[in-house]
Amino acid sequence: MSRFGYVGSILRVDLSTGEIRKRDLPQDLVEGFLGGLGINLKLYREEAKPLSDPLSPTNPLVLGAGPLVGTEVPGATKLVATTKSPIFSKGGKHFVDGAVCGGRLGVQLKRAGYDHVVIVGKAEEPVYLNLEDGRAELLDA
Helix, strand or coil, X not given: CCCCCCCCEEEEEECCCCCEEEEECCHHXXXXXCHHHHHHHHHHHHHCCCCCCCCCXXXXXXXXXXXXXXXXXXXXXXXXXXXXXXXXXXXXXEEEEEEEECCCHHHHHHHCCCCEEEEECCCCCCEEEEEECCEEEEEEC
């Protein structure tokens, strides 16, 4: 696969079961959806349950770094977080939105070997996701 700025992998983390799965970033996503936000929205749609409450474990959180993240393009360090917003709604229906996050998290995500992370479920106890040396693991917070 020609990467065009992508690392080429998606990480799926299920907080309810503790399962962590890595899969390849399909070429059709790269070609069919623009950048980090476009692919995030597609991944969100694959995971989300229709009409789920924004604060429920069935509402996924998708983190994504676009193809320019990690390059020398000025400002190309951003990460996009996509989920259903508990704040923005109309007629009782909540909107799915992407928030652009500054800092170096997008670059660090790519250096860890992932373009996108899909987080689903709810952990029984507080945990954090540790991405280090090609490993992904949930650890007690």
